[in-house]
Amino acid sequence: MSRGGAEHVLSHGDYRAVATTIGGGLRTLRHHDRDLVRPYAADEVRPRFRGSVLLPWPNRVADGRYRSGGEEHQLPLTEPERGNALHGLVCWVRFEVVEQSPSSITFAHALVPQQGYPFELDVRVRHALADDGLTTTVTTRNTGATDAPYGVAPHPYLVAGPGPVDGWTLRLPVAEVLEVTPDRLLPLDRSPVVGTDRDFRTARPIAGTELDHAFTGVVADDDGRARVELHDDAGAGVVCTWDPAVLPWLQVHTGDLPLEPDNHRRGLAVEPMTCPPDAFNSGEDLVVLAPGEEHVAAWTIGALTG
Numbered sequence: 001m002s003r004g005g006a007e008h009v010l011s012h013g014d015y016r017a018v019a020t021t022i023g024g025g026l027r028t029l030r031h032h033d034r035d036l037v038r039p040y041a042a043d044e045v046r047p048r049f050r051g052s053v054l055l056p057w058p059n060r061v062a063d064g065r066y067r068s069g070g071e072e073h074q075l076p077l078t079e080p081e082r083g084n085a086l087h088g089l090v091c092w093v094r095f096e097v098v099e100q101s102p103s104s105i106t107f108a109h110a111l112v113p114q115q116g117y118p119f120e121l122d123v124r125v126r127h128a129l130a131d132d133g134l135t136t137t138v139t140t141r142n143t144g145a146t147d148a149p150y151g152v153a154p155h156p157y158l159v160a161g162p163g164p165v166d167g168w169t170l171r172l173p174v175a176e177v178l179e180v181t182p183d184r185l186l187p188l189d190r191s192p193v194v195g196t197d198r199d200f201r202t203a204r205p206i207a208g209t210e211l212d213h214a215f216t217g218v219v220a221d222d223d224g225r226a227r228v229e230l231h232d233d234a235g236a237g238v239v240c241t242w243d244p245a246v247l248p249w250l251q252v253h254t255g256d257l258p259l260e261p262d263n264h265r266r267g268l269a270v271e272p273m274t275c276p277p278d279a280f281n282s283g284e285d286l287v288v289l290a291p292g293e294e295h296v297a298a299w300t301i302g303a304l305t306g
Contacts (some may be wrong), residue, residue: 001042005094012129015303018042019112023124024107026051026154026156029134031303035237036133038157038267047263049155052091053125053138056117058153060249064116064184066280075116082123082184087155089117095125104128115146120144120229121289133239133302140296142289150287151275152297153247157255157267160237160304162229164207164265165254168237171229173202174250175217185212187277203229206268212253214276216227218244228252228270235306240270242299247272248285267298272299279305 005022025046028039060196064075065087075085095107097255104127104263111121124139142148177198179188184211197209201219218226226244231237253269274297275285287295 003045004040004042007042008097008100008136010103010105010127010129013046013127013131017134018126019105019127020046021095021097022046022092022106024109024123025053025091025092026127026134026136029301030158031133034236035159036114036303037300038089038159049091050086050157052087052154053089053136053150053152054087054153054155054271055122055138055140055150056111056119056148057085057088057151057280058271058273058275059278060086060184060186062135062184062278065199068280069146073116074120083090084184084186085116089114090123097222098124099126102250103130108230110143111264119146119148119227121148121150133225133300135298135300137296137298139294140289142291146287147291147292149280150289150295151273151279152295153251153271153273154299155269155271156240156301157269158228158230158238158240159267161232163267164251165268166208166230166265167206168268169231169233170205170206170268171203172201172215172218172250173221173226173228174201174215175216175219179215180213180277185277187214187282190216197261203231206254209212209258210254212256213251214273215252216248216249216276218250220244226250226272229304230268230270231304231306235304237304237306238301239304240272240299240301242272244272246297247274247299249273249276
């Protein structure tokens with residue numbers, strides 16, 4: 001078995017994807033001979049959170065500490081340099097395959113009650129290829145006896161060409177950005193993007209802009225879907241679409257890793273989220289699953305053909 005988890009190849013038309021049992025994640029997604037997400041090698045330990053599904057919370061919980069049901073809980077600090085609990089609990093667990101076809105696969109994992117998160121969840125991650133690309137659907141049911149705080153997001157790094165991101169054009173349909181502390185990236189206040197270097201409502205080159213921010217005020221197109229578009233000079237590239245009524249927040253990161261030259265600004269993280277950073281404490285847009293309740297979130301990554 002690969003160190004990156006057992007691999008499952010999906011294909012449909014001009015699309016091909018590889019999903020892995022580690023975290024139910026996505027290792028590759030290609031259209032014709034072009035990558036749509038930044039891949040990693042088959043026998044490589046997944047770099048950071050590339051292609052992960054983030055749950056039962058996306059982004060950060062400050063100090064790993066929060067209250068739920070009148071009790072205080074302490075999560076492990078998985079971002080010790082900033083003193084935060086980062087990106088949930090399932091990124092590195094092994095999922096099981098429960099359904100498979102040539103173009104789709106469904107992974108399952110039973111999240112057991114544990115220190116810091118004493119709640120019980122049944123998680124299903126389905127990757128399915130179709131004419132419009134790869135749709136990932138995450139269905140989570142509270143199988144425990146108490147209310148469970150919950151959030152979810154993906155963590156793909158989109159690519160529009162060989163990179164770096166500075167040569168790509170970005171369209172980002174959002175009205176507000178969440179300002180964060182410079183040291184711990186914890187939330188402060190919202191502010192309008194208009195008039196700032198974070199305003200990509202009209203498509204423009206990323207150039208030297210550095211982004212590692214959560215956005216909201218997501219504007220849907222006429223069909224009710226929000227779209228982040230990333231393309232090269234010829235108009236080819238990649239688009240991520242989702243329902244902003246379910247995923248009203250969006251984390252975007254230009255992949256600034258100056259100490260890792262091979263990875264620095266080589267992909268754009270686009271992460272539709274159910275809630276903002278530290279929602280376990282703020283309660284903002286936090287999903288609270290009652291016993292037996294189910295939550296469904298989905299997003300699609302497809303090709304722009306120019």
